[in-house]
Amino acid sequence: MTEKIYCGKCNNMLYFGEEIKRRLYMRAIPNEETVLGYYKNVCPKCGSSLSLSTVKIETKGRKTWLTAQK
Numbered sequence: 001m002t003e004k005i006y007c008g009k010c011n012n013m014l015y016f017g018e019e020i021k022r023r024l025y026m027r028a029i030p031n032e033e034t035v036l037g038y039y040k041n042v043c044p045k046c047g048s049s050l051s052l053s054t055v056k057i058e059t060k061g062r063k064t065w066l067t068a069q070k
């Protein structure tokens, strides 16, 4: 499973990597909001404010029991 986070306004890619929910167990990245916090909740490209409701989150990969629960 990989996860991508894009700015909802300009499609600038903000995060790409292993699905954050899985990294939760490794305590690498607590959640999406933490990723947005790396950018101080502002898109570095267009200056648009970033929140879970303004970014696009895309997860790809084969289905697991974890995603099947959604």
Ligand SMILES: [Zn+2]
Pocket: 007, 008, 009, 010, 011, 012, 043, 044, 045, 046, 047, 048
């Ligand atoms: Zn942007």
